[in-house]
Amino acid sequence: MVSPKISVKDLDIRFGGIHALKEVSLDIMNNEILGVIGPANSGKTSFLRAVNRFNDLVPNYQMSGRITIDGLDIYGQVDRNGLRRKVGMVFALPVPLPLSIFDNIAYGPQLHGISSRKKLCEIVEKALKAAFLWDEVKDRLKKPAHNLSGGQQQRLCIARTLAVEPEVILFDEPCSGLDPISTAKVEEAMLQLKSRYTIVLVTNNTKQAARVSDRTAFFLMGELVEIDKTDKIFTAPADTRTSDYIEGRFG
């Protein structure tokens, strides 16, 4: 039995009076892509943002339960910035910082104390290659990142996340604003990244979860309805609510 990379136990989240997540427990293995699907307000994003402690930014946030990464309780001693370095996040809308392409990616490593120009160049190149963006931007690294297309911006954000060498990457609906070709490129990048990282992919696009993820979790109104191998979820789900959602009968 391999021990899980991330272990979530009885995770319960409230924002003021809103009960966002109810007693969710699940494990995420090393080098797997866990797809998280479910309709709006199902708690997928709250779940994701609990893993890098982004929910802490919300004023009236309360949580109970435990999340451990490599056996360490992330709400215990771990410092938040260190955690977020280890657990990268890619957002729904690509948000390049108002800097050049190069500086967008070098920003993270610089924060963590790397200042050698040569080292930064290496990191930037490596990260851009891993995100399948290097060939498209290598001649214009000094140009503002805002001039890239939406799909390129999203891959830039992935590269930026990779540059700080995380162990886990959280994707929060990364393709919701992208066209099918850009989406395919981002998905390809994810499949490649799997061999080195643990990936959690929250998506509104059930087909994307079917294409990319190894296992899929279905959330509904803050509850974890079902988690299983992706082909099982999509062919013979144990719960009728899962099949209803996948077949598009609601949500």
Add this chain to the structure above:
Amino acid sequence: MTRDKRNQRIREFFIEKTISASGIASVVIVVLIFVFLLKDGLSLFKIESIQDFLSGKLWYPISDPPKFGILPLILGSIVVTAGATAISVPIGVASAIYIAEVSSPRIKEYLKAGVELLAAIPSVVLGFIGVVTLVPFVKQFFNLPTGLTAFSGSIMLAFMAMPTIVSIAEDALTAVPRSYREGALALGATKWQTIYKVTVPSAASGIVAAVMLGVGRVIGETMAVMMITGNAAVIPKSIFQPVRTLTATIAAEMGETVRGSDHFYALFAIGIVLFLITFFINMIADLYLHREKR
């Protein structure tokens, strides 16, 4: 039915015309003010060259022959403004950052109310407070012959520029998309790293505009500087000497001059200089504000 429609159209017509008339009126009034300012101000240059006026070191408007050199006044304005800027910008920007990025929502409310209250104090009241408290303090603390100095004026004007700087810079910082901050935080940046590498640079143009508007307010300010800076029209050698600003000169002498005299025209010419300075400062601020929107 048709009558209703016609009434409606007439009403629309009048409302529309009234609104456009008000809009045009504000422009016309500004143009008229400028025309009158030019008309009286330019009359001075029939007897005095522009160069002597701007670079003359002596301001003796009522001696015979009169000397209309406004260099000491320009320098007075610059010294007081520079001092006020040096004091108010760091404090103002820092408190805008604190209000926008650091403080809890409750403290934020109190602070914003406080800043607005500071903006509401009439300048003559600030000047009065300055005369009673600040001036004796400066005199004693720096062991000067008088506390009525450019330095005292700078401090008092800094109080006046601060509300403008704080509230506009705070707006600019608040307008930075939350996603920028989250992007930086997700990379493991600390709060302070996020503020100084992402939030402040993103709001930079708005902050510059805030500073320029604050400076514009300081240059145009009259009452408090007149009460505090000592009103000596000499070229200042240090910030701890009395100075006299462009604005204070106009305010102090306009009542004692004869309409249509050279002195009268000279004061209007000072008005033109002031107008141009404020105009350029506001234009720079405007450029930065619009650059941010694009």
